[in-house]
Amino acid sequence: MKSGAGSPFEDDFDDDESAEETETADESQDAGRAHAGPDSGSSATDTADTTSNLPYKYRRDGVQDDRDHGNIFLRDVAQTHVDELVDRMDETFQNESVYKIDVLEAAILAAGEPDKTVEDELRKMGYGMK
Template sequence: MKSGAGDDPFAEDSSEAEDTPPDADTDQDDVVSEETQSDSGSSSSSLTGPSGQAQTQSLPYKYRRDSVKQGRNQQPVFLQSETEELIEETIDRIEERFDENIYKTDVVEAMLVAGGEGTTPEAVLQRWGYGMKNR
């Protein structure tokens, strides 16, 4: 590789390309791809190491994910119009109680979990980290 402030860091030096056997590039690519895969497996670079895993797992669900879809599987659900209205009413009630916007996906899943556990969607969402706003 050529060095210099204005040079392309990915440009190959023609003398290197001629001296390097074809199999050597393949071996280097495998090492690079293995390193990339191991790096991309960690969700947070600041929480690496043995205590990093515990710190991430101790965070409520809302805060340890990067998006609302992360860690979820998509399931098609067919709902009656009355059920859709119930979901919207539940979202409004919970957003008012927690004084923050809440993803519809979280509310629907919390309603399912609450029904299975015999608790309320609010209790499930609170366990997942809703209502913990910094004040």
């Protein structure tokens, strides 16, 4: 290369390093705030313990939390059955919105066990607790 000509990517590396330094500094400040008070550690632990004891429906922030994405391809007859099952679960849990993704997961969990039902699995998730 000619003298004085730098790599076209040289500036990118400098930006990455400064961004990493800023992130590290921010993380250090956050860690300092977390340990600032004598009770801050125990209240965070208490909150986490309380949350982990809740049914899944109440622990999550969104319906897709803690779930992996998986594609399911259904024929029309199966899709109709799923739609009917969601409608039945909406009737069962009248005061709640029942999500299709929850119904599908409950159906899968109940499918292999003769003593389990979709309704039972939804109750385990937290439906019917209102």
